[in-house]
Amino acid sequence: MTLVKKVLIANRGEIALRIIRACRLLHLKTVAVYATADKFALHVGLADEAVCIGSASPEASYLNQRNIVAAALGTHCDAVHPGYGFLSENASFAKLCEANQLKFIGPSAKVIALMGEKAQARATMVAAGVPVAPGSDGDFTAVAVGQTWADRIGYPVMLKASAGGGGKGMRVITNAADFPEAFNLAQGEAQNAFGDGHMYLEKYLTHPRHIEVQILADQAGHTIAVGDRDCTIQHHHQKVLEEAPAVIVDEPTRAKMHRVAVQAAASIHYEGAGTVEFLYDGPNQFYFMEMNTRIQVEHPVTELTSHTDLVAAQLKIAQGKPLTLTTPQAPANFALECRITANTAGTITALHLPDGHGIRTDTALYQGYQVPPYYDAMIAKIIAYGPDRPTVIRQMQSAIDETVIAGISTNLDFLMQLLQESKFLDNTTDINWVDHLVEPAPTA
Structure with a gap:
């Protein structure tokens, strides 16, 4: 069993507090x-000890691998x-921790x-039998190679x-004429x-939803699916x-998604x-x-x-302890999270x-706190939970309405707008819905 008695938290904000509490x-x-x-x-x-690792810029501090390890x-x-x-998904940082006999809490x-x-x-997922959307066979750097694959897959792509994530380096291309400019x-x-600059292509699904499955795996290879989430409500892929749970998903498909994850x-x-993320396009139609x-x-x-307690589970797994959940637990209720972001420092x-x-x-956050301009804009998460989706949405509307964060501009009004939209209430959205709501297509 791995000896873990003292943990350095290589992060800031609410997630650092969450880990400290666990x-x-x-x-x-x-x-x-x-x-x-x-x-x-x-x-x-709130931590037992604290070490300054650099100046304000992320590159000098929270992305400074050697200072963190030191x-x-x-x-x-x-x-x-x-x-x-x-650095949570930075392989070189995990490798640096491993080289210094520090247990990296993660894979x-x-x-x-x-x-x-x-x-x-x-x-890798194709080899494991996981369904994927039609796409290019590997990545490429030349526009001509991409065009050949797009013609083979069929537009839109x-x-x-x-090497991406977070919506960066992504483009929907609807026809061959637009491909060169979009690619560049x-x-x-x-x-x-x-x-x-390596790129790859997938068939573009017009109205999918974003469904993800939470997994936990211990050092002995015991792996379980803890539950699923619907993360369809996105703005510019954020x-x-x-x-x-993802109530839009029927039970046979849910069970299959969990097995596949x-x-x-x-x-x-x-x-x-x-987390294994899927695009969901209807019953039994989902793609890694x-x-x-x-x-x-x-x-x-x-x-x-x-x-x-997922964070506590991470820590226990890092200690070499076996998973105590043997089967996924059926959802006892419904939960909804709103991300509160700062528009200004x-x-x-x-x-x-x-x-x-x-x-x-x-x-x-606390009163008098100075929100810095250097990091991710998310400053709080409000989570409502209860017996069913309609009840929880009403709880969240009330929670957002009573929230006061003065001194800076936030997205609270935008969140309230989304929570009152008929398509959200009816659960008939897709991953493009917010973008179309905020930036409607130009009229002819």
Whole structure:
């Protein structure tokens, strides 16, 4: 069994707090790292120890692999929890931790690299018998090769960065005439974001939904599906609202998706918490999209509908403990998460967050906190949970209505608009719905 008594948290904000709280429950000591801009952040004060790892820019601090590892070694940590974002899916960071006898809380560097290279991940899933959408056989860098594949697959197609994620380096191409310009723009974006211009193609599904399955896998190879989520509500490929379970999915398809997700994880000898993401196009029609090799932002909705502490499970798996859940638990209720984002930086001059029965709020905000301009815009997550989707939506509407975050501009009004839209209430949306709502197609 792996000796883990002290964990360095290589992150900031609400996820750093979430990990600190899970460590406390398991009697594990914690070390926070912080940039100079986060000197007065909550995670710095709540951890047992804190180490400044650089100046405000992410490159100098939260992406500075050597400084983070040096902080872990200098404080005698046994393990590193990467949270989400930053270095959480960086294979070289996981490898650096491994080389310094630090337990990386997540899968191995080899598995992270395999799933992080999208074309290779797709090929791996095909070999494992996981359904994938029609697409190119591997990646490419030449526009002519891409055009040949697009003609073979048939338009519309989705062009993606092989090293990508977060919506960067992606373009929907509806006809051959648009391909060269779209390719050059997407490849340039991918090169700037990831330092890699390799691209690949998939058949574009016009009205799919984004359904993902949460898995856990221990060091002995025991793998389970904990639950599923509907993450269809997205703006420019960024998730805005998340639901659990995915009530749009019929039970036979749900069971098959869970089996396939477990099969996918087991085929690569996965360890820890991970998410297998699918495009869902109707009963028994779903296709592998990607695997996130980390805890997800939206993990609370699964925790609340499966009675599972996913972060604590990550820590226990890292210690070599076996999974105690032997079969997926049927959802006891329904949960909905809203991501609160800051449109501007600034000081929080007044703050009231919702509370009460059926409400959970994950945040690192406090009155007087200075929201820095250097990092991801998400500043809080509000999660409502209850007996069914209509009830929970009403709870969330009330929670958003009573939330006060003064001193900066946020997306609270936008979230309330989405929560009142008829298509959302009727559950008849797709992954393009928000973009069309916000940026309607031009009239002739």
